[in-house]
Amino acid sequence: MPAILEVQDLRVSYTAGREVLKGINFTVDADDFLAIIGPSGSGKSTLIRCVNRLVEPSGGQILFEGRDLLKLGESKMRAERRNIGMIFQEFNLIERLSVIDNVLTGRLGYTGTWRSLFRAFSKDDIRNAVRLLDRVGLIEHLDKRADQLSGGQRQRVGIARALIQNPKMLLVDEPTSSLDPKIAREVMTLIREIAREFNVPVLCNIHDVDLALEFCSRVIGLQEGTKRFDGPPSEIDKHVLADIYSMEVL
Amino acid sequence: MNAPVCAVAKPLPEWRRFRFPQSLYKYAVALATLGFLAWSLDVLRIDVERLPGILGRMFEVLSDRYWPPHVHHVLESAYIDAVIDTFQMSYVATILGLLIAMPLAWFGSFNMTPSRRFLYPAARLIVMACRSIHEMIWIILLVAIIGFGMLPGTLAMTLFCVGFAGKLLAEAVEAIRKGPVEAVRASGANKLQVFVFAVLPQVRVAWTGIAIYTWDVVFRAATVVGFFGAGGMGHFLRESVQRVESQQVAAIVLSIVLIVFVAELLSAWIRNSISRAIG
Ligand SMILES: Nc1ncnc2c1ncn2[C@@H]1O[C@H](COP(=O)(O)OP(=O)(O)OP(=O)(O)O)[C@@H](O)[C@H]1O
Ligand SMILES: [Mg+2]
Numbered sequence: 001m002p003a004i005l006e007v008q009d010l011r012v013s014y015t016a017g018r019e020v021l022k023g024i025n026f027t028v029d030a031d032d033f034l035a036i037i038g039p040s041g042s043g044k045s046t047l048i049r050c051v052n053r054l055v056e057p058s059g060g061q062i063l064f065e066g067r068d069l070l071k072l073g074e075s076k077m078r079a080e081r082r083n084i085g086m087i088f089q090e091f092n093l094i095e096r097l098s099v100i101d102n103v104l105t106g107r108l109g110y111t112g113t114w115r116s117l118f119r120a121f122s123k124d125d126i127r128n129a130v131r132l133l134d135r136v137g138l139i140e141h142l143d144k145r146a147d148q149l150s151g152g153q154r155q156r157v158g159i160a161r162a163l164i165q166n167p168k169m170l171l172v173d174e175p176t177s178s179l180d181p182k183i184a185r186e187v188m189t190l191i192r193e194i195a196r197e198f199n200v201p202v203l204c205n206i207h208d209v210d211l212a213l214e215f216c217s218r219v220i221g222l223q224e225g226t227k228r229f230d231g232p233p234s235e236i237d238k239h240v241l242a243d244i245y246s247m248e249v250l
Numbered sequence: 251m252n253a254p255v256c257a258v259a260k261p262l263p264e265w266r267r268f269r270f271p272q273s274l275y276k277y278a279v280a281l282a283t284l285g286f287l288a289w290s291l292d293v294l295r296i297d298v299e300r301l302p303g304i305l306g307r308m309f310e311v312l313s314d315r316y317w318p319p320h321v322h323h324v325l326e327s328a329y330i331d332a333v334i335d336t337f338q339m340s341y342v343a344t345i346l347g348l349l350i351a352m353p354l355a356w357f358g359s360f361n362m363t364p365s366r367r368f369l370y371p372a373a374r375l376i377v378m379a380c381r382s383i384h385e386m387i388w389i390i391l392l393v394a395i396i397g398f399g400m401l402p403g404t405l406a407m408t409l410f411c412v413g414f415a416g417k418l419l420a421e422a423v424e425a426i427r428k429g430p431v432e433a434v435r436a437s438g439a440n441k442l443q444v445f446v447f448a449v450l451p452q453v454r455v456a457w458t459g460i461a462i463y464t465w466d467v468v469f470r471a472a473t474v475v476g477f478f479g480a481g482g483m484g485h486f487l488r489e490s491v492q493r494v495e496s497q498q499v500a501a502i503v504l505s506i507v508l509i510v511f512v513a514e515l516l517s518a519w520i521r522n523s524i525s526r527a528i529g
Contacts, residue, residue, distance in 0.1 A: 052436050081438035092429035096451040096528075105447050109438025116443050158433075165437055 010060035038222035082109035085162030089174035095147035319500035336482035347411025355419030380413030403480030466517035
């Protein structure tokens with residue numbers, strides 16, 4: 001499988017002189033479900049947010065299908081963002097908009113500014129939004145306001161919003177940390193299913209190591225901005241975890 | 251069971267709420283505030299002995315010269331037309347002012363401005379310029395430039411509205427949640443789309459409230475701009491004052507108080523029902 005994403009020597013510092021990511025290298029293949037694990041503050045979110053440049057890296061390369069995203073100007077980068085769907089820990093829905101309007105915001109990158117001012121999304125987009133909401137099990141809630149949904153339902157809207165972009169990759173930042181364990185498993189299962197259905201690789205931050213091991217095909221371990229592990233879940237044992245989380249083996 | 255005892259008796263630091271330098275600053279600030287107040291009151295030269303007399307005299311003057319108010323004066327059609335003019339002036343000025351203030355609020359909000367280097371300082375400067383010049387000074391200036399009439403009043407109220415609403419609207423934008431903004435940005439939306447889809451829904455209620463509140467403040471100011479030659483009911487006040495028709499003055503002042511009061515009630519009621527409907 002060819003790599004869809006290739007990250008080389010990625011460096012980020014929010015404040016001068018203090019690097020949060022200290023030269024990260026990894027690749028995401030077209031059929032990967034790649035988990036990033038690591039202690040709080042190790043730079044997992046920062047890493048994911050660099051890929052679509054919500055965070056501006058200070059050095060390195062991010063090759064997406066061979067194109068270096070860090071070299072793109074603003075409008076070219078916007079066009080690339082359409083290829084990269086993102087799912088958030090806090091769902092980040094627009095609470096006062098309806099469920100279907102939230103999903104349709106995923107099409108803004110494809111919709112002209114004038115049309116979007118009047119929320120005049122194309123018929124295809126609307127059909128697609130309905131189909132996706134049906135797929136994630138929210139067909140009865142189309143017209144509800146997003147703030148009337150439960151956490152698990154909101155995350156499903158977030159998933160549909162990412163999918164309607166027709167993405168070539170999904171970025172997922174702690175999709176389950178705001179959910180209870182049962183709903184968390186359901187959401188992870190859904191993400192794995194849609195990744196297969198839509199044939200998109202996933203790059204996913206997870207707090208919960210057990211979830212990571214269960215759902216992911218590969219794991220990257222971060223600690224204080226450096227990569228400490230990169231391999232399949234089967235290679236993860238006590239010693240690897242002890243190294244990533246720099247704790248004593250019990 | 252014994253009370254728990256620390257294994258090693260180590261000396262604990264003594265904790266106090268007020269420590270030396272900070273407590274000194276506090277007392278110094280309190281002393282300066284009070285001292286300045288005493289000094290400023292002294293400037294007023296309030297004569298405590300004459301204070302009751304002043305009240306009595308005020309009552310005398312009011313009952314002698316201003317009572318009873320010539321109510322029929324404010325019921326004449328000329329005056330009622332002027333009230334309607336005032337209303338129209340405040341309405342046009344508020345809408346124009348809001349149309350200018352809304353983009354300025356976008357450009358002048360630190361979190362959402364499309365350009366922190368140019369648009370942000372430019373927008374802040376414009377809003378601040380409108381604010382720093384008092385509306386009455388705008389009116390005096392504009393009447394001097396364009397002459398008497400409704401136009402200078404409307405323009406002055408528009409500028410006032412830009413300064414007043416521009417700041418409040420921008421503050422509402424600065425208080426939004428950042429998450430939805432990032433989500434919309436991550437989908438490849440441009441800056442205007444991000445503003446329309448991620449910011450406007452979040453500030454819709456606040457902005458509607460600010461808009462109505464702005465109208466209410468503009469209307470109150472508009473009732474007196476005529477005094478300086480800028481049209482509306484204030485014009486009648488000036489004429490009556492100049493002719494020393496105190497009973498007419500009384501009627502006009504009462505009518506202004508009443509109308510502003512009603513406008514304020516109306517604005518509060520509309521704001522409440524809107525925020526209930528779309529909140
Ligand atoms: N916007 C920011 N400005 C400054 N520093 C930041 C910012 N965002 C994150 N940091 C810092 O960068 C480091 C890495 O943060 P990041 O959020 O990437 O960690 P994380 O691994 O996702 O942690 P968590 O598991 O708690 O989400 C932390 O030290 C954090 O304080
Ligand atoms: Mg994080």
